[in-house]
Amino acid sequence: MANTTTDVRRYPGFLAFTILCLVLLYTPMIIVTIYSFNDSPSITKWGGFSWRWYQDVFFGIEAAKFKTAAWNSLSIATMAGISATVIATSAAIGMIRGNSFKGKSLSFGLINLPLMVPEIVSAVATLIFFSAIGITRGYFSILIAHMVFCIPFAYLPIAARLEGIEKSYEEAAIDLYATRWKAFTKVLMPLLAPGIISGFLLAFIISLDDFIITNFVKGAGVETLPTAIFGSVKQGIKPNIMALSTLMLLVSVFFVSLSYYVSKLGERSR
Amino acid sequence: MANTSALEVRNAVKVYGVKPNDVIALNDVSISVENNEFFTLLGPSGCGKTTLLRMIAGFETITQGSIRLFGENIENLPANKRPVNTVFQQYALFPHMTVLQNAAFGLTMLGKSDKEANSVAGRMLEMVQLGGFADRKPGQLSGGQQQRVALARALAPSPKLLLLDEPLSALDLKLRHSMRVELKQIQEEMGITFIFVTHDQEEALTMSDRMAVMSNGELQQIGTGKEIYEQPGNRFVADFIGETNLLSATVESVKGSHATCVIGNNTRLECVVSDAIEAGSSAHISIRPERISLAKSTVSSAGQDTLTGVVSRYVYLGTDTQCKLLLDDGTKINCRVQNAHGSTTDLAVGERASIHIDQGAARLLVN
Numbered sequence: 001m002a003n004t005t006t007d008v009r010r011y012p013g014f015l016a017f018t019i020l021c022l023v024l025l026y027t028p029m030i031i032v033t034i035y036s037f038n039d040s041p042s043i044t045k046w047g048g049f050s051w052r053w054y055q056d057v058f059f060g061i062e063a064a065k066f067k068t069a070a071w072n073s074l075s076i077a078t079m080a081g082i083s084a085t086v087i088a089t090s091a092a093i094g095m096i097r098g099n100s101f102k103g104k105s106l107s108f109g110l111i112n113l114p115l116m117v118p119e120i121v122s123a124v125a126t127l128i129f130f131s132a133i134g135i136t137r138g139y140f141s142i143l144i145a146h147m148v149f150c151i152p153f154a155y156l157p158i159a160a161r162l163e164g165i166e167k168s169y170e171e172a173a174i175d176l177y178a179t180r181w182k183a184f185t186k187v188l189m190p191l192l193a194p195g196i197i198s199g200f201l202l203a204f205i206i207s208l209d210d211f212i213i214t215n216f217v218k219g220a221g222v223e224t225l226p227t228a229i230f231g232s233v234k235q236g237i238k239p240n241i242m243a244l245s246t247l248m249l250l251v252s253v254f255f256v257s258l259s260y261y262v263s264k265l266g267e268r269s270r
Numbered sequence: 271m272a273n274t275s276a277l278e279v280r281n282a283v284k285v286y287g288v289k290p291n292d293v294i295a296l297n298d299v300s301i302s303v304e305n306n307e308f309f310t311l312l313g314p315s316g317c318g319k320t321t322l323l324r325m326i327a328g329f330e331t332i333t334q335g336s337i338r339l340f341g342e343n344i345e346n347l348p349a350n351k352r353p354v355n356t357v358f359q360q361y362a363l364f365p366h367m368t369v370l371q372n373a374a375f376g377l378t379m380l381g382k383s384d385k386e387a388n389s390v391a392g393r394m395l396e397m398v399q400l401g402g403f404a405d406r407k408p409g410q411l412s413g414g415q416q417q418r419v420a421l422a423r424a425l426a427p428s429p430k431l432l433l434l435d436e437p438l439s440a441l442d443l444k445l446r447h448s449m450r451v452e453l454k455q456i457q458e459e460m461g462i463t464f465i466f467v468t469h470d471q472e473e474a475l476t477m478s479d480r481m482a483v484m485s486n487g488e489l490q491q492i493g494t495g496k497e498i499y500e501q502p503g504n505r506f507v508a509d510f511i512g513e514t515n516l517l518s519a520t521v522e523s524v525k526g527s528h529a530t531c532v533i534g535n536n537t538r539l540e541c542v543v544s545d546a547i548e549a550g551s552s553a554h555i556s557i558r559p560e561r562i563s564l565a566k567s568t569v570s571s572a573g574q575d576t577l578t579g580v581v582s583r584y585v586y587l588g589t590d591t592q593c594k595l596l597l598d599d600g601t602k603i604n605c606r607v608q609n610a611h612g613s614t615t616d617l618a619v620g621e622r623a624s625i626h627i628d629q630g631a632a633r634l635l636v637n
Contacts, residue, residue: 168362176376
């Protein structure tokens with residue numbers, strides 16, 4: 001099949017185009033990663049290999065700021081991820097298992113709206129909404145905003161998994177005297193678990209990486225990692241930022257791979 | 271009532287959707303199933319048999335009518351409150367549980383202790399000859415074995431009624447045949463009323479005590495296999511169960527349950543009538559192919575009441591031979607002769623033949 005004439009690999013310029021795409025996508029990240037190990041304080045001149053900027057991240061002048069920001073980021077990502085997953089799971093069950101109702105496609109659109117609306121619009125809207133109802137900006141407002149925009153990211157893998165689970169499993173459970181709740185916990189949940197886990201991981205990583213909305217709704221003094229990095233960069237790029245970015249990149253790669261792996265595993269067990 | 275039926279469905283109606291886009295899936299269906307009976311719902315796909323089964327199980331609501339289980343109305347009970355279990359078409363075994371956990375699920379949900387549930391489930395697995403597979407996952411079993419687990423799982427809580435939704439359709443032919451015998455045996459041993467849904471008439475004939483033939487959401491006929499095959503109530507039943515020859519006819523005179531009809535080129539035929547009919551009306555005659563025999567057409571045998579025609583084709587089918595005949599008036603007729611007798615084959619294709627219909631084999635169908 002790889003040799004058929006319709007194989008995309010046989011199109012002229014395929015190789016060159018692929019290389020161009022890969023270079024554009026990954027060169028910046030590779031350069032940042034390489035220069036995070038630069039011994040020189042310059043961000044363009046190579047001065048030999050060193051771990052000093054990693055040490056600087058953990059023990060330097062800005063270490064305390066980064067530590068608080070990292071803690072904020074992780075705690076918000078965990079809580080927002082969990083809440084978004086719970087909401088997305090309920091939404092998926094309602095949408096897919098429920099009978100058709102008026103405005104079903106509208107609901108589907110609403111759930112996934114944050115994926116399509118430009119983030120800056122959501123950010124401004126969220127900010128205006130928070131001031132209108134008088135929520136003080138800070139840790140809590142960031143948390144609420146993250147919960148909301150993480151929902152569609154959690155929803156998609158969960159809904160995809162649920163659509164692949166035959167309704168007859170739940171019917172069999174209920175037929176065998178299980179209550180609706182038991183049918184959910186004993187039968188549907190275990191079958192849905194891979195979708196739920198990968199939905200959570202996706203929501204977690206999206207929350208961890210978010211900058212625009214966070215920057216709008218955070219109050220003065222409360223920082224997450226992305227906003228802390230942005231704050232530092234405004235005073236000039238130092239190599240410690242590259243080290244911190246590389247660390248975040250690692251965390252992201254880890255969680256995205258985990259999410260992918262979990263959903264693959266789920267497919268096999270189906 | 272001293273003698274209540276195991277199941278009594280009265281005037282069941284199921285309508286999907288709202289007017290004017292509504293679809294009537296079941297139209298006024300009434301059946302009553304006796305205790306310990308193996309009852310089959312038979313019909314082509316889309317005839318409403320699965321809807322009726324799911325309604326009895328509690329997965330579908332009933333639009334109108336009532337369902338009684340041993341005299342008690344159950345149509346308003348949720349599925350998990352009905353003492354009725356189902357064997358699903360694709361088995362729906364819980365893939366994350368072991369075979370034993372699957373079989374014990376119903377009893378556990380009924381609040382039985384793990385020990386009791388597991389011992390009953392174990393016995394059920396022994397009964398379906400899967401005692402040694404208790405710790406496997408369903409995914410590690412073959413289709414036939416999964417089918418047995420599904421059966422054990424549904425029987426473990428001792429339901430008052432077992433519903434089977436085309437459980438054999440996913441198995442290969444050989445396995446299907448042996449499972450038929452086994453299912454019937456288990457039903458007789460357990461003394462549980464079975465309601466079996468299928469579109470396979472052979473399956474229905476081999477296992478059922480009685481069956482209900484359905485079509486287009488309506489009940490066509492209820493009876494034993496023999497009654498349905500030999501005395502079909504209407505054209506649909508005659509055509510759906512087995513093969514038949516349907517000839518259009520005009521009724522000449524009616525005498526009790528017999529009528530004299532005129533078919534084709536003015537040949538008279540004595541028929542048994544299915545429903546009351548008046549002389550002069552037109553109807554159809556059903557004749558099973560194996561009740562027709564052929565003879566060489568001679569001048570002497572070509573009387574008024576003999577149908578004659580030309581042999582157009584033989585189809586060898588192993589146990590018997592199918593013979594296609596073109597009658598003089600243009601009607602096509604099939605007949606079947608057992609190869610043990612070897613009587614047809616002395617007529618060559620293209621030769622003239624006269625046909626003889628067994629006494630009582632011609633049945634006049636009003637509907």
